Amino acid sequence: MVNPYLTMQGITKRFPGVTALQDVSFQAYPGEAMALIGANGAGKSTLMNVLGGVIRADSGEIQIDGARVEIDSPLSATANGIAFVHQEMAMLPTMTVAENLHISQFPTRGGLINTSETDRRSAEVLRRMGCQFTPDTRVQFLSTGDRQMVEIARALLTHPRIVIFDEPTSSLTSREKARLFEVIRSLKTEGVTIIYITHFLDEVFQICERATVLRGGETVGSGMLKDLTPNAIVQMMIGDIGIEVHRKRETAATAEPILGVSSLSRKGALRDVSFTLHKGEVLGLWGLLGSGRTEVARAVIGLDPIDSGQVEVRTDGAGMRPIKPGQAQRWIGMITEDRRSEGLLLSMSVKNNMSLANLRGLANRWLLVRGDEETRQAQEFVDRLNIIISSLRQPVGTLSGGNQQKVVVGRWLQVSPPIIIMDEPTRGLDVGAKAEIRNIILELAEAGKGVLVISSELEEMMALCHRYLVMNRGQIVRELPGTASRNELMAAAAGVDFMEDR
Ligand SMILES: Nc1ncnc2c1ncn2[C@@H]1O[C@H](COP(=O)(O)OP(=O)(O)OP(=O)(O)O)[C@@H](O)[C@H]1O
Ligand SMILES: [Mg+2]
Structure with a gap:
């Protein structure tokens, strides 16, 4: 011994x-x-x-x-x-x-x-x-x-x-x-x-x-x-708490476009990226690390400049309309992969971090944040996402890694924009929390939102996506249906064709 x-x-x-x-x-x-x-x-x-x-x-x-x-x-x-x-x-x-x-x-x-x-x-x-x-x-x-x-x-x-x-x-x-x-x-x-x-x-x-x-x-x-x-x-x-995992539908709930991206290009990063996201759809950006998935997300939301291309969103009643980069955040929420540098203000409280993206929604007619409403909503999402905190005033930097990630997710659920981009939304989460977030993503789609998901976990993509865009070196090289097999997805990411006996 x-x-x-x-x-x-x-x-x-x-x-x-x-x-x-x-x-x-x-x-x-x-x-x-x-x-x-x-x-x-x-x-x-x-x-x-x-x-x-x-x-x-x-x-x-x-x-x-x-x-x-x-x-x-x-x-x-x-x-x-x-x-x-x-x-x-x-x-x-x-x-x-x-x-x-x-x-x-x-x-x-x-x-x-x-x-x-x-x-x-x-x-x-x-x-x-x-x-x-x-x-x-x-x-x-x-x-x-x-x-x-x-x-x-x-x-x-x-x-x-x-x-x-x-x-x-x-x-x-x-x-x-x-x-x-x-x-x-x-x-x-x-x-x-x-x-x-x-x-x-x-x-x-x-x-x-x-x-x-x-x-x-x-x-x-x-x-x-x-x-x-x-x-x-x-x-x-x-313990014995069973996790109920929802099943995705085979295809998106509707065929109505909600986000249109055409010919996005940025030298050295993206080449001629075009796609449409529909209401009720979970669309997966799939590819190897470094294939350009995060770059697409960042360009769509206006975080990175683009050399050319256009982003359109469906605005209420007015149909599809081009938007300027600076306006994207009115319609599109984004959960970033790097919560430390982009997502959270670590010394601020859980409550303040949760309400950060929703200040407009929380303001009264004098443009002051309604504190009681801020507390109520923060508490609601803390409960819903099962975030472990000692109080809403706890600084986010003192939460466990996984619970910090849940705060980022909760923030955007609170704003509830029509389009949500999630870049590695379950990174660092335990199995139970992963399942919870996946269920929430499917619910968002069922409720008519358009969700663009990036995840390096194949199982996660397969559990969520109604359709996949496969990326390689900054380009969309293929599109695959939500029914694509594990092997097809692996092969497509590696840039080879996969032949399967059907
Ligand atoms: N500096 C701190 N001040 C207050 N609470 C803290 C501090 N550091 C950790 N905690 C609390 O201690 C508990 C355990 O956190 P810890 O970071 O050890 O979890 P973990 O097992 O590493 O989780 P994860 O898988 O999410 O990383 C959590 O409730 C966390 O909020
Ligand atoms: Mg930890």
Whole structure:
């Protein structure tokens, strides 16, 4: 029997209004990956923040390699051989990759930063990760996936004995993910202890040996994965509450256009993109990461400039009418993939964030926001989306990652525009919350709205879309019906034809 390398015991952490962790025990083993699983708000990130020295527990103790340790800051965590790849990336976009990698500890020579050493170490770790970009690239020019790779590389630089990954794959391409798994495997053979947080159970079974499940801030179970099934884990995570998943209709509810996009082009990003979205339709933009799906969404809503092209919407009574980029937000709501930089004001309250897009709807005739109505509506959507908060005044930045995402969704449901664009709407959500959001998307379509969905999860697209537009290198290369099979969709995204025996 192997001894655990890490033992956390009796960990309790209270925040104002909520007990995030209640007497949690957690163990992880050398040369193995321990999955840390639980619904949104279960306490996973909080537990790892305690281990990473980001916050201090109210009580409990930590042992590493049999000896009790005090971890009271990120630096002391590093000193104890712990590296933390955070759920939300914190990077300095105008600085280079090398600078970001060494942000907390630059190699010095005679008190000065040793740049050649910084570059050499950076190049080495990037090579290990299989990254194509160079250490002198500015982070702002990297894709979300590449930034995530930098975040992971930063953790490896310190030669840790324990590495914590908090949802590392949500913005990685399948190639990057494969590379990350390679890195994790090699860390394991070096005897490193891995702690892996994810909502993707397939990844858990692929890369981990054991799992610990948290629910409502308490440990509900722990075991070897070879003795567990995905169903058993979900059962532990969410208890016995069954999730009812709606079924999509085969085709859209109507054939009445609500959004018309013609010949959108932007040099280097989009080429001649044209399509129509109908009332009652869930239209999927499908393709590989980087194929231009997000760029389409951003161009339609006017977030990015376009070189040419036109966007039309159906305005009440007046039929289809071209709109200027600046006007789009009157008709089109957009849930962005990057809630940190585009979606939320983290220091503001849940209530204020929810009402942000609906100030017009909440204003009285003197253009003042009606506070009671603001509270009522915020509460309504908090209940409907099952958002875990201690009060409507809680700053959004202190919610769990998944609950922050629900606030973004709730905001647009409140405004209820005729057209909604959702870019990775369920990223970071647990299985239950994913199902809830999918049901809501189908309900929106049934109610006559037009929904444009981007998701990297094939299952999700298949559960939702009445039709797919397949993108490749900034162009729409194909259209597929809602009945398209898994294999057809995979092949189309890869740009090859798929022949199926029918
Ligand atoms: N700084 C804080 N102030 C107040 N409450 C907090 C703070 N940090 C976390 N919480 C609360 O602690 C609880 C656990 O949050 P945590 O982030 O650990 O969840 P999680 O399991 O990581 O969920 P997710 O899967 O959504 O990321 C939540 O109710 C959250 O709102
Ligand atoms: Mg979390």
